Amino acid sequence: MNTQPVRIMVIDDEKVVGDMLRIHLAKQGFTVETFLDAPAALRRLAEERFALIITDFKMKGMDGMELLKIVKSDYPHVHVIMITAFAHLDTAIEAFRGQVHDFFPKPFKIKELLASVNRALERDETSSPQA
Numbered sequence: 001m002n003t004q005p006v007r008i009m010v011i012d013d014e015k016v017v018g019d020m021l022r023i024h025l026a027k028q029g030f031t032v033e034t035f036l037d038a039p040a041a042l043r044r045l046a047e048e049r050f051a052l053i054i055t056d057f058k059m060k061g062m063d064g065m066e067l068l069k070i071v072k073s074d075y076p077h078v079h080v081i082m083i084t085a086f087a088h089l090d091t092a093i094e095a096f097r098g099q100v101h102d103f104f105p106k107p108f109k110i111k112e113l114l115a116s117v118n119r120a121l122e123r124d125e126t127s128s129p130q131a
Helices: 015-027 038-047 064-074 089-097 110-127
Strands: 007-011 031-035 052-056 079-084 102-105
Touching (some): 015 031, 015 110, 031 038, 038 052, 038 064, 052 064, 064 079, 079 110
Parallel strands (some): 007 052, 079 102
């Protein structure tokens, strides 16, 4: 049985969103690190194992889709949940084609987001080939 805390990364260029998610996820027992941009988050991902990333879709520099492609290529075990204030059907379809676990338009309901996080992590527990 794994006794390590589950690590979650939150990437959003709005500090208030990252702070809010960190508070709610920490209350659920997760270890959370927040980042304001994707390049800094990717550097940290290379150093530490994270189970899940919650990322904004629209950010300056590297956007959420670019980040998703890198994560799925280099860290396929990491689940990605995308959030965005620019929710359009085309955006959601593109995200799901990129293997995003879930997609939430802002403003989102924290209970729904937490339920999605738990579903992603439960899938790991029931299908993980690791001992």
